[in-house]
Amino acid sequence: MIAQPQTIKSLDRPELQPYRTMRRQAEHRQQGIFVAEGEKVVRRLLESQFPVISVLLPEKWLRELEPLLRTRRELIQVFVAEKKLLETLTGFSMYQGLLAVGKVPPQPTLADILARSPPPRLLAAADGLSSAENLGALVRNCAAFAAQALLVGETCANPFLRRAVRSSMGAIFHLPIVETSNLARDLRALRQQGIRCLAAHPHTDGRILSQASLAGDCCLVFGSEGHGLSPAALAACDDAAAIPMPPTVDSLNVGSAAAIFLYEANRQRGRM
Numbered sequence: 001m002i003a004q005p006q007t008i009k010s011l012d013r014p015e016l017q018p019y020r021t022m023r024r025q026a027e028h029r030q031q032g033i034f035v036a037e038g039e040k041v042v043r044r045l046l047e048s049q050f051p052v053i054s055v056l057l058p059e060k061w062l063r064e065l066e067p068l069l070r071t072r073r074e075l076i077q078v079f080v081a082e083k084k085l086l087e088t089l090t091g092f093s094m095y096q097g098l099l100a101v102g103k104v105p106p107q108p109t110l111a112d113i114l115a116r117s118p119p120p121r122l123l124a125a126a127d128g129l130s131s132a133e134n135l136g137a138l139v140r141n142c143a144a145f146a147a148q149a150l151l152v153g154e155t156c157a158n159p160f161l162r163r164a165v166r167s168s169m170g171a172i173f174h175l176p177i178v179e180t181s182n183l184a185r186d187l188r189a190l191r192q193q194g195i196r197c198l199a200a201h202p203h204t205d206g207r208i209l210s211q212a213s214l215a216g217d218c219c220l221v222f223g224s225e226g227h228g229l230s231p232a233a234l235a236a237c238d239d240a241a242a243i244p245m246p247p248t249v250d251s252l253n254v255g256s257a258a259a260i261f262l263y264e265a266n267r268q269r270g271r272m
Helices: 014-020 025-031 039-047 059-069 083-090 110-116 132-144 162-167 183-192 231-235 254-268
Strands: 033-037 052-057 077-080 099-103 122-126 149-152 177-179 196-200 218-222 239-241
Touching (some): 014 052, 014 077, 014 099, 039 099, 052 059, 122 132, 183 231, 218 254
Parallel strands (some): 122 149, 149 177, 196 239
Antiparallel strands (some): 033 099
């Protein structure tokens, strides 16, 4: 359902506060909300089970999305504005000018994930990813290669930052996320459940990815490009493997590395 669309000339209304504070992400996290940006991401939000509070968009996009808005069960506030007004929120020219505010639903626990993930399980974990864009790319690749969940470590960026949601292209609305307060502890808990934890780590004494066994239950663990995995996270893993590369290249973007690891896991399982 949608409320009667309201055409606005100013962004001063109280209901628009989440849009005005897009750069104050700590406030959004406390409120349990996030901002979706762009046509594909907003559309995928509306198609998901995530609660939607409001949309802010130009008239042309209201006509495009109104049928989808009317399929929603909750009452969504709709604000229509000129694209130039919307661009004052970001400080740069927006390609489409679509924004929406959603609510972060209750996150599953690690026990929930294991209970509803059929074997062979394929999980991923992130340690130390401070870049929202890189975290969003990791989410997108996890969804693309059928990972059943992503564990986000305590030193990572918030996966519901606007830039992370945008980089995921809305995949975050369909991939279960577990934000853990102690990634190393949870990796050890996975191992106790018989789930092999494999670190993506370049210094492996010659062990390369194709030599790793990924056909059974496993969790692939990725660190930051700058520092890699923390000693605690690396020590919590069963093993490590590297992508073979020439000596002139020492690492890949985490999204690229994750795509290669996840593809190899699917290949070994006969899915590729």
